[in-house]
Amino acid sequence: MFRVLKQLGSPIITFTRQDCRCLATRIPQKRFRHIYREANKCADCLASIGSLLDSDFAVFSSPPVDLLSFLEADATGLFVHRLCTESLLVV
Structure with a gap:
């Protein structure tokens, strides 16, 4: 995870972020929301698996074993x- 955070300023991440913003302008009604990883453990698990792969793209014929309990x-x-710290709570 920390490796990914260090790469946030990399040209590849910057280009991908700009590409997403450009594509999002084509969608008339949209809403982006932050989803905590606890709320979507499947996506978090797949992201973790993806960060360990050597290839840029992978297709699984069946769910990875690590993902089964989350599914x-x-x-x-x-x-x-x-659990959130007090500073994150809005009253």
């Missing part, structure tokens, strides 16, 4: 609480 939790509607 099961999503399917059963398991709710996860996130």
Whole structure:
């Protein structure tokens, strides 16, 4: 994760971010929201797996073993609480 954070200013990340912004202008009604990783553990798991791959693109014929427990939790509607510091709370 820290490796990814250090790369946020890299030309590849900057280009990708600009490309996303350009593509987003083509969508008339849109809303971007931050989703905490606890709320989408499947995406977090896939991002972690992706950061370890040597290739830029991967297609899985079946879910990676590391992902199965998170898929099961999503399917059963398991709710996860996130603890926030006081400074993040809006009253």
